[in-house]
Amino acid sequence: xxxxxxxxxxxxxxxxxxxxxxxxxxxxxxxxxxxxxxxxxxxxxxxxxxxxxxxxxxxxxxxxxxxxxxxxxxxxxxxxxxxxxxxxxxxxxxxxxxxxxxxxxxxxxxxxxxxxxxxxxxxxxxxxxxxxxxxxxxxxxxxxxxxxxxxxxxxxxxxxxxxxxxxxxxxxxxxxxxxxxxxxxxxxxxxxxxxxxxxxxxxxxxxxxxxxxxxxxxxxxxxxxxxxxxxxxxxxxxxxxxxxxxxxxxxxxxxxxxxxxxxxxxxxxxxxxxxxxxxxxxxxxxxxxxxxxxxxxxxxxxxxxxxxxxxxxxxxxxxxxxxxxxx
Amino acid sequence: xxxxxxxxxxxxxxxxxxxxxxxxxxxxxxxxxxxxxxxxxxxxxxxxxxxxxxxxxxxxxxxxxxxxxxxxxxxxxxxxxxxxxxxxxxxxxxxxxxxxxxxxxxxxxxxxxxxxxxxxxxxxxxxxxxxxxxxxxxxxxxxxxxxxxxxxxxxxxxxxxxxxxxxxxxxxxxxxxxxxxxxxxxxxxxxxxxxxxxxxxxxxxxxxxxxxxxxxxxxxxxxxxxxxxxxxxxxxxxxxxxxxxxxxxxxxxxxxxxxx
Ligand SMILES: Cc1cc2nc3c(=O)[nH]c(=O)nc-3n(C[C@H](O)[C@H](O)[C@H](O)COP(=O)(O)OP(=O)(O)OC[C@H]3O[C@@H](n4cnc5c(N)ncnc54)[C@H](O)[C@@H]3O)c2cc1C
Numbered sequence: 252x253x254x255x256x257x258x259x260x261x262x263x264x265x266x267x268x269x270x271x272x273x274x275x276x277x278x279x280x281x282x283x284x285x286x287x288x289x290x291x292x293x294x295x296x297x298x299x300x301x302x303x304x305x306x307x308x309x310x311x312x313x314x315x316x317x318x319x320x321x322x323x324x325x326x327x328x329x330x331x332x333x334x335x336x337x338x339x340x341x342x343x344x345x346x347x348x349x350x351x352x353x354x355x356x357x358x359x360x361x362x363x364x365x366x367x368x369x370x371x372x373x374x375x376x377x378x379x380x381x382x383x384x385x386x387x388x389x390x391x392x393x394x395x396x397x398x399x400x401x402x403x404x405x406x407x408x409x410x411x412x413x414x415x416x417x418x419x420x421x422x423x424x425x426x427x428x429x430x431x432x433x434x435x436x437x438x439x440x441x442x443x444x445x446x447x448x449x450x451x452x453x454x455x456x457x458x459x460x461x462x463x464x465x466x467x468x469x470x471x472x473x474x475x476x477x478x479x480x481x482x483x484x485x486x487x488x489x490x491x492x493x494x495x496x497x498x499x500x501x502x503x504x505x506x507x508x509x510x511x512x513x514x515x516x517x518x519x520x521x522x523x524x525x526x527x528x529x530x531x532x533x534x535x536x537x538x539x540x541x542x543x544x545x546x547x548x549x550x551x552x553x554x555x556x557x558x559x560x561x562x563x564x565x566x567x568x569x570x571x572x573x574x575x576x577x578x
Numbered sequence: 579x580x581x582x583x584x585x586x587x588x589x590x591x592x593x594x595x596x597x598x599x600x601x602x603x604x605x606x607x608x609x610x611x612x613x614x615x616x617x618x619x620x621x622x623x624x625x626x627x628x629x630x631x632x633x634x635x636x637x638x639x640x641x642x643x644x645x646x647x648x649x650x651x652x653x654x655x656x657x658x659x660x661x662x663x664x665x666x667x668x669x670x671x672x673x674x675x676x677x678x679x680x681x682x683x684x685x686x687x688x689x690x691x692x693x694x695x696x697x698x699x700x701x702x703x704x705x706x707x708x709x710x711x712x713x714x715x716x717x718x719x720x721x722x723x724x725x726x727x728x729x730x731x732x733x734x735x736x737x738x739x740x741x742x743x744x745x746x747x748x749x750x751x752x753x754x755x756x757x758x759x760x761x762x763x764x765x766x767x768x769x770x771x772x773x774x775x776x777x778x779x780x781x782x783x784x785x786x787x788x789x790x791x792x793x794x795x796x797x798x799x800x801x802x803x804x805x806x807x808x809x810x811x812x813x814x815x816x817x818x819x820x821x822x823x824x825x826x827x828x829x830x831x832x833x834x835x836x837x838x
Contacts (some may be wrong), residue, residue, distance in 0.1 A: 324738075358703075
């Protein structure tokens with residue numbers, strides 16, 4: 252009974268990177284929660300060795316549900332297997348990556364069992380009562396909410412890329428528990444074809460320098476100058492949600508809860524207020540520079556270097572100056 | 579065929595107010611709009627109806643003043659308007675919301691498909707679709723890009739990271755539609771005029787035979803304990819002055835730190 256469960260999502264025969272990120276979350280919370288760290292994996296038996304690999308990353312148990320029909324993700328089937336496992340084994344916590352699959356699956360389990368589910372957590376804490384505090388940016392502009400679940404397991408999803416991956420452990424101590432299912436429920440879904448899509452890995456997530464713009468750049472022509480600066484600095488261009496919606500740039504440049512998470516050495520935000528929905532995406536930045544006419548803007552408070560001024564003037568001047576220096 | 583499209587009233591971006599006590603949105607205080615991602619679901623349903631016959635029911639849980647948003651949905655091609663409105667629904671999290679929607683959907687039987695937007699722009703959880711399907715014990719398919727009937731079955735194309743899947747299934751089912759997969763039509767003038775004389779059907783918790791322990795705050799297992807503003811007490815440089823001047827200062831700071 253009990254346990255800190257992590258959904259072991261497959262991706263092309265391996266585990267999705269978010270599984271390792273959730274393992275690092277679980278390991279960090281272990282001293283406070285004292286729950287056994289369990290990765291729950293569904294699949295046919297030939298995936299056993301991959302599943303066992305998770306023990307090397309700090310899983311104390313890999314709970315492997317085996318059936319030939321579990322070869323690929325089907326919402327109804329997977330959620331029934333998981334719901335039954337939860338009802339029987341009563342974990343304390345159950346986390347999922349907020350991937351397409353995780354977001355399709357976690358709410359089905361929550362709905363089936365009548366459980367609370369918190370989307371897109373960016374941090375976790377444990378309170379005196381041993382409850383998991385699920386932290387996420389809240390509705391209004393600049394507040395984070397601490398959320399608890401009245402039901403068990405406490406369920407939440409976490410966006411990939413927010414937490415670092417778990418490092419391998421020296422001496423894995425966990426065990427693989429294989430549960431051979433005699434029968435699984437039928438599924439209403441039958442896969443016909445799978446088409447690989449061109450992987451559009453955003454250059455943002457790995458960029459050393461990110462130059463981002465917000466509504467304070469006032470016009471698209473101003474925003475477009477960010478590309479020049481990005482090129483000069485060998486970086487990538489990021490944006491806030493409103494400017495993506497204004498059509499200044501496509502959504503894959505969005506940084507924040509609804510977009511990418513970045514961790515560059517240098518982030519410069521031009522005309523960005525610094526709403527938490529945006530800044531949760533730049534937590535990993537080493538040096539944050541904000542350029543804003545309003546010295547009280549939240550991003551200015553959060554910055555290492557706060558430049559007070561008109562971003563539409565500073566941006567072209569900065570480009571010129573750096574160009575001069577680079578000769 | 580009967581398509582039910584769930585539509586959410588959301589505060590117009592930039593106009594959000596949070597109740598200082600419950601930390602939930604105060605919907606009555608802000609101007610409401612149709613959740614933009616839901617328009618793709620509505621368009622998908624209306625296009626299916628036009629091609630294969632049938633009707634589209636626009637279903638919304640919201641305050642009484644959200645009725646006009648249902649009229650907007652009518653102008654966009656919906657045929658029937660149903661508003662779920664009751665004090666008992668206030669403060670519902672995604673589980674309680676999906677419970678209420680599922681109770682209403684049962685009342686609207688028979689139907690072929692329930693369609694929803696991928697997520698709402700205020701909560702952005704993407705949970706209500708699959709949760710509703712779970713209450714109804716029906717299949718759910720998320721992030722659907724295309725959908726058509728074929729030999730008594732449905733075929734959907736849906737997105738995952740790095741691949742898309744073509745999948746066949748038997749309805750009824752709950753579908754969430756990926757944004758930007760179609761072009762929502764502009765409202766029809768004729769329908770705008772026609773809907774003036776129409777009132778949405780309003781259903782209460784009692785009409786839906788809701789168990790009040792499952793709706794509103796009481797039925798919401800997630801609870802906001804409190805909110806906080808993260809503080810960043812760190813050393814920072816504030817650069818002020820003429821634009822040329824601050825650029826000079828900034829460049830030299832970045833150079834000394836080896837950043838450019
Ligand atoms: C559920 C949800 C999810 C969201 N997800 C995201 C997300 O993933 N990413 C995201 O970015 N946002 C997201 N948002 C939106 C977010 O809350 C903010 O509204 C948004 O980040 C603000 O964008 P902005 O800074 O461009 O605009 P504003 O908040 O309008 O800020 C503009 C700033 O520019 C400054 N300014 C104006 N003129 C000038 C000038 N000439 N020179 C210099 N400065 C100037 C102003 O002082 C102001 O600080 C989300 C919101 C919700 C509700």
